[in-house]
Amino acid sequence: MTKTSSFSAPKGIPDYVPPGSAEFVAVRDGLIRAARLAGYGHIELPVFEDTGLFARGVGESTDVVSKEMYTFPDRGDRSVTLRPEGTAGVMRAVIEHGLDRGQLPVKLVYNGPFFRYERPQAGRYRQLQQVGIEAIGVDDPALDAEVIAIADAGFRGLGLDGFRLELTSLGDETCRPQYRELLQEFLFGLPLDEETKRRAQLNPLRVLDDKRPEVREMTAGAPLMIDHLSESAKTHFEQVLGHLDALGVPYVVNPRMVRGLDYYTKTTFEFVHDGLGAQSGIGGGGRYDGLMAQLGGQPLSGIGFGLGVDRTVLALQAEGKTAGDAARCEVFGVPLGEAAKQRLVVVAAHLRAAGISVDLAYGGRGVKGAMKAADRSGAKFTLVLGDRDLTEETIGLKDMATGEQRQIPLDEVVGAVREALDVSS
Structure with a gap:
């Protein structure tokens, strides 16, 4: 009878175990x-922060x-929140440590778990894993294009090709x-339910992101931000598209795109993979020019992205591909x-x-059992010592592919194994 643990992982939080963890x-x-190659330095963020940071930075009207x-009180009765996203925490750290007073742009990359309480389903977890970058302090369309191109290069470098980049400008x-x-004038003329009316009052753009068919049908004729851009915002967006064209990064302009966070301005983008069904987003981001000032820092611009590691793994699987051994x-x-x-x-x-990576047969196994373990290990060579x-x-140095075994001096084993591995590769 197989004995099972009395405990299991919390609902919606995946484990990553070998061999799949590779x-x-x-x-x-x-x-x-892909970010390192563009000069982004590593930043390690706290897993939880003051709740007010996210309420102010992300936006109280957002679903997040x-x-x-x-959110929970700590032992000092302070309200803290497990980080739901990375940008607000990065901005807090940049302000706190004075990075915004040095060379600009400040270019940072981070990764790790983020937490959102939502209904678990394929590709949507309560503990999600992301890689993110932020470029802070310079408002330059070329920098927008660089950030987008880094994400595109990251996906393509893994062998992923069945995705598309959608982008727009939020003015x-x-x-x-x-x-x-x-937009509010248009929305208030529709027969919306009370909750949607409240959303239209707080953040009307969020109504355009409503996935319910009846709401999408009602808002099909809504005015779009991209048709009402100022000259400066329009010029900025056109220059971003020009840089992407020059870089050879394909894209689709999606005027109805609305990201789920309030701080986005100007360039906003999302990478979508239709092989994932309803949860098709594998990453996205945008510019957030007012966020630093909102959090008490200098009025500096910024742009960044968050790419879903879990979603990218699923996208590769949808294409019948794998990454890593x-x-x-x-x-x-x-x-x-x-x-x-x-x-x-x-x-x-x-x-x-x-x-050189090496494992051993432990546990006092006999010759037969030890050689079976060697076969299962997938090692290229086995060292047999009696x-x-x-x-x-x-x-004895045995080539596991050919079965050939030869004796080598013990004091020459490192050089002999190196040479054998070089030849076999």
Whole structure:
């Protein structure tokens, strides 16, 4: 009878265990690598922050703040919240540590878990894993294009190609207020339910993001921000598109796009993969020019993105692709007896110090069991050491692909294994 644990992971929070965890790590590291190549430095953020940071920075009218945050009092009766997104925390850190007073733009990359309380389903978790970047302090359409191109390169570098980039402009402070009034006038003339009317009062753009068919039908003729941009916002957006064209980054302009966070202005974008069904977004972001001042810092602009590691893994699977190999050692050691095990442990340490991955057959297995373990390990070579080998100061090096085995001097094992691995690769 199989014994099971009395505990399981919380609902909606996935575990990543071998061998599948290798793909998760490969996707995460691949998305980070694209940012590193563009000069983004690492920032490590707290997992929880003062609740007010997210309420003020993300927006109290958003679903994230009003419905999805994990908020609780700590032992000092202070209200803290598990981070639902990364941008507000990055801005807080930039202000607190004075990074905004140095060289601009401040370019930062981060990764890790974020938390939102919502109904768990495929690709939508309560603990979601993201890679994010922020470029703060310079309002330049070329920087917008760089941020978008980094995300595009990250996805393509993993072998993903069945996605599309959708983007639009959400205007700036010179045209947003007038558009808000125009949109509200339109929405207040519709037979909306009470909750949707309240949303239209607080943040009318959010109504355009409503997924219910009846609401989408009613708002089909709504005025769109992209048709009411100021000259400066229009010029900015056209220049972003021009840079993307020059970089060869394909895109689709989606005038009805509305991101779920209040701080977005001007360039706003999302990467979509239709192979994921209803939860098709694999990442997105935009410009947030008023956020730093809103959080008590200088009136500096910024742009960034958050890319879903979980979603990207699912998108690769939808395309029948994988990223990363399961953690496998290059060499597997088979000791025949306790004296041989003691020596082979030292040999393994020397090989690891030389950068070669090594595992051993532990637990006093016989020859047959140890060789089966070597087969299952996926190692390219096996080192076999017995009492006779110890006497002769040699060790057996077996090629697992061909079955060929040869004896090599123990004091030459590191060089011999390196040479064998180079030849086999």
